[in-house]
Each structure stands twice: as C-alpha cells, then as structure tokens.
Amino acid sequence: MKKNILVIPGDGIGPEVTTWGKAALEKIAEIFGHEFVFEEALMGHAAIEVTGEPLPDETLESARKSDAILFGAIGHAKYDNDPSLKVRPEQGLLKIRKELGLFANLRPILLFDELLQASSIKPEILRGTDILFFRELTGDVYFGEKTRSEDRNTASDLMIYHRYEVERIAHKAYQAAQQRNKRLCSVDKANVLESSRLWRETVQEIAKQYPDVETEHMFIDNAAMQLIKNPKKFDVVLTANLFGDILTDEASQIAGSMGMLASASVGESTGFFEPIHGSAHDIAGKDLANPLASILSAALMLEIGFGLKEEAKLLVDTIDQVLKEGFRTHDIADQSTNRFKVLGTAEMGKLVLK
Amino acid sequence: MKKNILVIPGDGIGPEVTTWGKAALEKIAEIFGHEFVFEEALMGHAAIEVTGEPLPDETLESARKSDAILFGAIGHAKYDNDPSLKVRPEQGLLKIRKELGLFANLRPILLFDELLQASSIKPEILRGTDILFFRELTGDVYFGEKTRSEDRNTASDLMIYHRYEVERIAHKAYQAAQQRNKRLCSVDKANVLESSRLWRETVQEIAKQYPDVETEHMFIDNAAMQLIKNPKKFDVVLTANLFGDILTDEASQIAGSMGMLASASVGESTGFFEPIHGSAHDIAGKDLANPLASILSAALMLEIGFGLKEEAKLLVDTIDQVLKEGFRTHDIADQSTNRFKVLGTAEMGKLVLK
Numbered sequence A, B: 001m002k003k004n005i006l007v008i009p010g011d012g013i014g015p016e017v018t019t020w021g022k023a024a025l026e027k028i029a030e031i032f033g034h035e036f037v038f039e040e041a042l043m044g045h046a047a048i049e050v051t052g053e054p055l056p057d058e059t060l061e062s063a064r065k066s067d068a069i070l071f072g073a074i075g076h077a078k079y080d081n082d083p084s085l086k087v088r089p090e091q092g093l094l095k096i097r098k099e100l101g102l103f104a105n106l107r108p109i110l111l112f113d114e115l116l117q118a119s120s121i122k123p124e125i126l127r128g129t130d131i132l133f134f135r136e137l138t139g140d141v142y143f144g145e146k147t148r149s150e151d152r153n154t155a156s157d158l159m160i161y162h163r164y165e166v167e168r169i170a171h172k173a174y175q176a177a178q179q180r181n182k183r184l185c186s187v188d189k190a191n192v193l194e195s196s197r198l199w200r201e202t203v204q205e206i207a208k209q210y211p212d213v214e215t216e217h218m219f220i221d222n223a224a225m226q227l228i229k230n231p232k233k234f235d236v237v238l239t240a241n242l243f244g245d246i247l248t249d250e251a252s253q254i255a256g257s258m259g260m261l262a263s264a265s266v267g268e269s270t271g272f273f274e275p276i277h278g279s280a281h282d283i284a285g286k287d288l289a290n291p292l293a294s295i296l297s298a299a300l301m302l303e304i305g306f307g308l309k310e311e312a313k314l315l316v317d318t319i320d321q322v323l324k325e326g327f328r329t330h331d332i333a334d335q336s337t338n339r340f341k342v343l344g345t346a347e348m349g350k351l352v353l354k
C-alpha cells in the first residue's frame, strides 16, 4: 500500500513525541512492505515564528494532498499568559479541523491492564472499562462568532449547532455502537441550553434508525461525575465539541495518563491523528514526555485511516508488551515502588521500535 | 437571633431531603435559643403543576423578604425527555438566581475521613483535599440570548461575560483564599474562547491586588483531569458558570458522593442554600436519598448566611459522628462489606437530629 503522510510536529513536546509516531509508521512500512511517503509541515507557535501565521497556506495545501496527517501538539505559554494577543497557535488547529471538514473526533479510552495501578481511580472501578468517545469537532462555541466590545469590557462566543452537524456525527457514533456493545450515551445540557435541546432532539430522531442500540441522554455535569464513579457503564459517548474536550481529558485518568491516549479526527476526507495531550511546555525538550500516545496515534492512522488492522494491532501489542516488561515513562510510573524501569522519551520510543 | 427562612423543596428528592435540612435548623434554634420563622414556597415542576409557572411571583416575593432560602432540587424526567417543551422547571432556578443577584456560588468540597473509602478515587489521592469552588452563577451561556431558527434546524446560546461580573466574584474568591491556603486557580478556556480571554485578563488584573495569594490559570480540560489526578493541589478554584457546573459535580466524587455536598449562593442580598445533587427522579419517594447534603446546606446557611459558626459546626460534627458510628445512606455505603448500617432518608435524618 502506498500512502502520503503529512507530519505536523507542532509545539512544546509535539516534535519529540511525533518523532516516535513517525518512526513507528516507518517500521510498520518496512515490516509489512508498505510505502509511506512523509512530508513535514509547520503549525501553531512553530509556524507563527517562521511565517507569522498559525496555519500557513502551504501546510493546508500539503494537508489536502496527503492521505493522512500525524499531528503532535499545539500551544505556547506566551499566549496563555497574554490573552490579548491576536494571532494564537490554537487558531491553526481549529482552522485545519474546519478546512478539512474533520467533524468527528474519535477518542478511544484504551486501558492497558498494566496501567490499572497508574490511575488515581481505584483499579476495581476501572477494570473492564472500554469507552469510545465521539466528540463533534467543527461546530459549537469553538466556531461560533466571537465578539469583544470596543471598551473591551464585554466578550462573547456563540454556542451554535445546526441539525445536520448533529446528524452526521450521530450516525457515525451509532454505527460504531452497533459494532461494539450497542450502548450510546449522548451528553448535553438540554435543561439549560437551546443548542443542547436541538442536540437532544436530533439524537432522539436518529436513535429510531438504530433500534438495536440502547440510547441514554445525560447532562454534562452528571456525566463528568458518572465517568469517574462508574466508567464501566459507558460504551459509546457522543457529545458536542466543548463537552467532549472536557470529558475526554477527564477520561484520560481512566487510562492512567494523558500520555496514553490518541485520537482520530475524520470527516469529509483526510484523517488527522493526534495524541490528546497538549504541548506541555513545562516538560518540553526535557526527554520526559510519553511518546506512546503518538505511537498510538500512528496505530489509529493505520486502523481507521488505512484499514490496516493487523499493522495497528502490532503496535498496540508491542506497547502492551513493553509495559508488561515493566518499562514506564515518568507520567505512568508509580514512584512509590521500584518495580518499574523509568525511561525517557527517546529510550521508550526506541524500545517500542525494537 | 430572629430570622425568616424560606423553604423551597422543589422537585424529585427535593422535598424528602429538605425536610431534614429544615428539621436541623429547627433543632439548632431550639438548642441555641434562636427564632427561625419558616415559610414554604413552590418552584420548578412542582410550581408548574400548580401555577403554570416555574417561578411564581409569590415565591419570588417571599424570597425577597426572607433572610435566607433553603432549597431542595429541580427538574423532572418529562422535560428531559421532551426538549421541545417551552416552560421548564430549571427556568425557575435560573430566574431566582438572577433576580436575587446570586452571582457567587460557593461549593466547599468537604471531605469526611470516614468517607474516604466511598469514593471511586484512591484514598491516598484524596486524603487532605480541601477545595472551595467559586462558581459564577448569573452570567455565561446560562443567561446569554438563546435562539432557534424558524425551521428549527439551528439553535444557539450566547456565552457572554462582562468585566464587572468577573471582577466581583474574583474579589470574593481572592478574599476567601486569603483566609485559607492562599492559592487560587482560575479555570477558563482562554486558548479558544474570547469570553475566557476576558475572564483571564480580568483575573490577572485583580490578582495584583492580592499579592499574598498565589494565582494559577488552568484550561478547563486540564482542570477536569487534574481534579481527579491530584485534588490536593487545589485550594480555591474560581470559574465561570458552565465550567463550575461541570467541575463541581465531578468533584463530588472526591467527597464520596453528590449526596454529601452543599452549596451557598450569595451576592447582593438574601443567601440561597442548596445541595449540589439534582432531583434524581429515579429514586424520588423511595426513601433512598441522602439527606446529609440538605443538612449541610443548613449548616452553610448558619455559617455564611447568619455568621453562626458554632451552630454550623455542631451540625457538621454531628454528621461526622454519625458516619464514625458506621451509619450510611445507600449512596455512600460500601456494599461489599457489612461494616455499615445502611439507613433510609428518614432514619438518617432522625439520627442526625438525635
């Protein structure tokens, strides 16, 4: 199989983890006889530094031409500390999501048995958890009109949904639920928000087309609580952009660490694969980051992007093996025992490849 | 001390738990020689049934005249299942918050040692946690303009903040932090939302007036994760209406159960005290609800509303004692051992009063 892959390392720990996601793809190509052609492009703070733009036209062009994109992370402390800056790294990520029509963000909560202990949640609560999040990614308050009054004392963002936006992701989520445990939980705030009432109405309609799937509607506040109280009760979770952002980060504690979770953004064409962790500037360049989420992003690309199930499984199994042998990065190492061999980013990356 | 207290039982389990919050206040009056005069009023589904309105004028009038309000819960499955209904219970709660100018919602995460085991989070992660949330309560996407297009295919809610709204609650939160561990974490989504950028800018300004308090700014997605990863790192958490709704429900797992958390809404005049749990229609009327959050709401009324610290402490200590003796309601009983004596709502209420 021949594929063109665009690698966008981005900011913070992005470059150091993406190195290993890319290396994993190269290794897979070698083992299975595929041809993966890589190109690299700038986005975020890294792009602003060079071109003044968070998403240069060139990057967008390359993205459109590629078969899949492997992304690292975005964001920089400079902008976080100064909310008045007009050009911001995250605009690059939001724009590429919109431009490529990546309306469905899939975030599987993959639980490695070996990491049950790494979570702050009790192992007996976690064991057996298997959740697949469908986060809507190109609508909501992320993309609604933003305003700032002239005196700068009032600011707003429009939380807005169109029925077709809810429909298309709901179909995807229901179809996935049919292949899984046939339960779907749609999360909204329909007791307060009109956009959530549209969301709920629409999901209720779509649900009728999937009578084999059991549907539940939950308010976001309750869902944030249930997710840690009893994660096993969830199968597919379908939710809006903002709520999905919050719930999936929270859910990373189920997997032991953010450093273990990958996501796939799909929609109209090219798929976009990235760790769910952020740029983590505080540990950037210190060889402390966990490269496994990037390697798992590569696995998602193989599976969801290219339909290469066996290749994806090899990566996941290898990570499982490495964890079984007691190797850990800092974020997933239990510091209170010395059962674990704690590795830096590069060592962990090399080990998985081996 | 003479005080007029308005009791609004509301919907679902509201009435059955509020009975015990009110009884606790009566008992305190008796012991300490205060005169608490009670009046009762309708709100929510209960009010719609009788008057057609979720917040009858009469209730609002009584509220304005009272010194404090003890509230139960709001909401009903009927409305949750039918998003198209125009008149909804929650409108009553939102309106009374707005009308009474209750802009600051304080949610202390009170951790009873005895309940460390009741949480899904590991006791060693929880031990020592002590968080006070300041949730903004009369702004944000809760109160911004709502629209629905004529074809009903597009719906929106305006997420909006004015600088003064952020300032007034920030001052309250900083003042509380000065009396506590002098750390304040402000939670927003300033990397995406303009209203959050206003929020962050404003908090940065106010922070300068409280140099003895250490300020941190955190994105909501990260905060939802950190809260369960390492709850001890938080002291005062300051956040917007929607984010506060989500984070505090999530934080209820720290306290072992939603059934243990109370909140105080304060602002321009009369204080409003309520459990953070909802109406829980599924268990309403079954004697399964936990009355402790309502009794703790009464304690907050005594402390924050009336400045009666000793009286409040007596209630909290009594609950502590009852838990130490092994009594539990269903939500906080560990079903896997028989160390606990599991009580119904009424039995638990009576026990605390005794």
Ligand SMILES: CC(C)[C@H](C(=O)O)[C@@H](O)C(=O)O
Pocket: A074, A075, A090, A093, A245, A276, A278, B191, B192, B221
């Ligand atoms: C960086 C940020 C804009 C982004 C988001 O909020 O979508 C990130 O948190 C994510 O979840 O991918």
Ligand SMILES: CC(C)[C@H](C(=O)O)[C@@H](O)C(=O)O
Pocket: A191, A192, A221, B074, B075, B090, B093, B245, B276, B278
């Ligand atoms: C019932 C609902 C409107 C309310 C809210 O979202 O504010 C509740 O969840 C709360 O937290 O008090």
